[in-house]
Amino acid sequence: EAQVTQNPRYLITVTGKKLTVTCSQNMNHEYMSWYRQDPGLGLRQIYYSMNVEVTDKGDVPEGYKVSRKEKRNFPLILESPSPNQTSLYFCAIQGGLYEQYFGPGTRLTVT
Amino acid sequence: AQSVAQPEDQVNVAEGNPLTVKCTYSVSGNPYLFWYVQYPNRGLQFLLKYITGDNLVKGSYGFEAEFNKSQTSFHLKKPSALVSDSALYFCAVRALYNTDKLIFGTGTRLQVFP
Numbered sequence: 450e451a452q453v454t455q456n457p458r459y460l461i462t463v464t465g466k467k468l469t470v471t472c473s474q475n476m477n478h479e480y481m482s483w484y485r486q487d488p489g490l491g492l493r494q495i496y497y498s499m500n501v502e503v504t505d506k507g508d509v510p511e512g513y514k515v516s517r518k519e520k521r522n523f524p525l526i527l528e529s530p531s532p533n534q535t536s537l538y539f540c541a542i543q544g545g546l547y548e549q550y551f552g553p554g555t556r557l558t559v560t
Numbered sequence: 561a562q563s564v565a566q567p568e569d570q571v572n573v574a575e576g577n578p579l580t581v582k583c584t585y586s587v588s589g590n591p592y593l594f595w596y597v598q599y600p601n602r603g604l605q606f607l608l609k610y611i612t613g614d615n616l617v618k619g620s621y622g623f624e625a626e627f628n629k630s631q632t633s634f635h636l637k638k639p640s641a642l643v644s645d646s647a648l649y650f651c652a653v654r655a656l657y658n659t660d661k662l663i664f665g666t667g668t669r670l671q672v673f674p
Contacts, residue, residue, distance in 0.1 A: 453603075480660045491650060491664035492604075507661065539603060543660045547592055547611065551603040 452476070453552035455540050461558045462530055470525045470555045472540030480543035481523040482507065483515065485536040486554075492539065498523055530559040562587045564653050566665035573641045574673050581636040581668045583651030592654035593634040594662065595625055599647045607649075610634060621645070641672045 452475045462468055474481065482497035484507075494507030498517040512534055514526040527534060540552040563586045573579045585591055595607040608619025615627045625636045636649060648669050652662040 482661065484664075489666055491666045492652075492662070493664070494661050497661065541662075546609075547654060547660075548594070548606045548609060549660070549662060550606065551596075553603045 453540055453542055453550055455538075455552040455555050457555060458553060459556050461560065463560055464531055465529050468527050468530060468557075470527075470538060470540075470557070472523045472525065472552060474521055474523075474542045476542065476544075477520055478542040478544065479520070481517070482541050482543075482549075483513070483523070483525050484539045484541060484551075485509065486539060487536050495525070495538075527557075530557075532559050535559050562653060562655055562663050564651050564663055564665040566649075566651055566668045568668050569666075570669045570671060572671045572673065575643050576640050579638050579641040579645070579670065579672070581649050581651075581670060583634045583636065583665060584632050585634060585651075585653050586632065587653055587656070589656060591634075593625075593627065594652045594654070595619065595623070595634075595636050596650045596652065597621075597647050598650065598667075604650065607636070641670075643672045643674055646670055646672045 454473045456471045479500045483495040484492040486492045493509045495513050496515040498504045504515050535558050538555045541549045565584045593610045596604040598604050607623050608617050610617045610627045618624045623638050627634050648667050650667050651665040655661040
């Protein structure tokens with residue numbers, strides 16, 4: 450069964466302090482992506498990666514970076530977090546037959 | 561532009577009654593449609609999908625959804641609601657470009673009362 454892990458699950462930080470949210474998968478899937486969930490807006494894609502060293506912007510990439518140096522890991526980096534990045538973040542992988550499997554989420558608060 | 565609409569922020573239903581959570585979509589071409597459920601403090605769980613074939617799709621936990629091309633709808637249904645079905649439900653469509661991106665609706669909170 451596909452498993453996606455994220456760390457940390459909860460994070461409170463201050464404006465401008467760089468942070469990284471890790472995402473790891475155990476199934477060697479090529480496609481990984483990051484979404485943020487905000488009330489009344491649903492989930493929106495931040496970045497995605499089709500394979501190692503192949504990443505591209507989603508719908509709301511401003512203020513975020515990603516890297517894909519190895520297939521299993523896809524960290525989300527906030528170089529200088531701001532309060533408008535307070536959100537619930539999900540990492541996802543693309544399984545077979547088009548379903549996506551989501552990690553447990555990371556709740557980020559930027560004060 | 562592709563989009564998904566969930567017109568109800570919340571749906572309330574009594575336990576044992578049938579439930580419907582509505583979803584309409586706007587895409588060019590044939591849509592790939594999905595339903596996900598989010599329980600409190602949990603990630604999203606895949607419920608069911610429509611890719612092609614029968615318009616009535618059966619999924620996890622007794623849920624089903626009906627694809628209606630003429631009405632561009634993909635409503636989620638269950639014949640008999642359980643209190644444990646109370647959760648946040650998201651409808652999504654697969655984007656035609658960036659073909660693995662999901663475009664989500666805003667979510668519908670289902671509350672099942674005992």
